[in-house]
């Protein structure tokens with residue numbers, strides 16, 4: 173197994189949605205022992221600490237379709253710069269949220285280095301809303317759209333280039349709550365989606381085999397995993413702000429992580445939406461860290 177130089181970046185923000193507490197995600201994940209766990213596998217881990225997230229709201233006009241826009245722009249820009257710097261040092265970026273709006277910053281930091289980046293979006297949701305289609309105004313429902321170049325100009329153009337990724341290089345896994353506008357975008361943009369239906373029908377083995385083969389065929393030059401803990405069934409990860417029943421199991425998720433590890437393709441990852449306030453005894457952060465164990469090379473025997 174490839175031993176990595178991993179740099180951890182925490183992003184303690186809850187500005188992408190309306191439920192408080194998800195800003196404590198990075199602490200909960202650290203408390204669950206992530207650094208020790210990755211070191212035990214043999215990786216070198218540098219924890220860069222948390223990005224500074226201002227606790228004071230800017231005095232901006234409130235846009236009902238883009239809640240906390242100014243704050244999300246600030247956090248995304250800072251995160252993008254940090255991810256960019258980690259890549260310049262040839263290290264592996266591992267990002268902890270925070271709500272899923274942080275993916276805007278992560279992908280903005282990755283997009284300059286990888287011209288043909290593959291993205292696996294492990295999530296109950298598609299996160300493909302735009303200000304025109306959003307049912308909530310929450311930016312954590314928009315990061316994938318923003319990254320393919322659709323949405324508010326200032327989000328789309330973070331670090332002054334767009335789009336960050338190609339829609340044909342994106343694979344969503346675990347979807348079971350997709351809004352009408354998102355459904356249209358999926359068709360229109362040719363985004364590959366394995367919903368719960370395909371996971372039930374084909375099994376996770378086949379889904380991951382197909383997903384990885386598809387990305388290989390597209391000759392991706394890097395692979396980013398954006399894992400929203402609500403991709404799993406809330407039975408396993410209750411500490412999330414937008415739980416949807418009927419999700420991916422704990423074992424299926426380990427299998428998916430193991431197959432990603434075996435592929436040798438992974439070049440960055442982020443784990444988002446851990447909300448310790450909604451959790452039960454840090455279960456969700458513990459699951460996140462257990463999955464990172466498999467993703468980074470732990471085996472059962």
Ligand SMILES: NC(=[NH2+])NCCC[C@H](N)C(=O)O
Nearest residue numbers: 272297301308310312313414
């Ligand atoms: N990252 C997430 N948990 N996103 C949930 C999004 C929910 C819904 N589709 C919305 O746009 O508001």
Ligand SMILES: [Mn+2]
Nearest residue numbers: 296297400402
């Ligand atoms: Mn989600």
Ligand SMILES: [Mn+2]
Nearest residue numbers: 272295299400
């Ligand atoms: Mn999400």
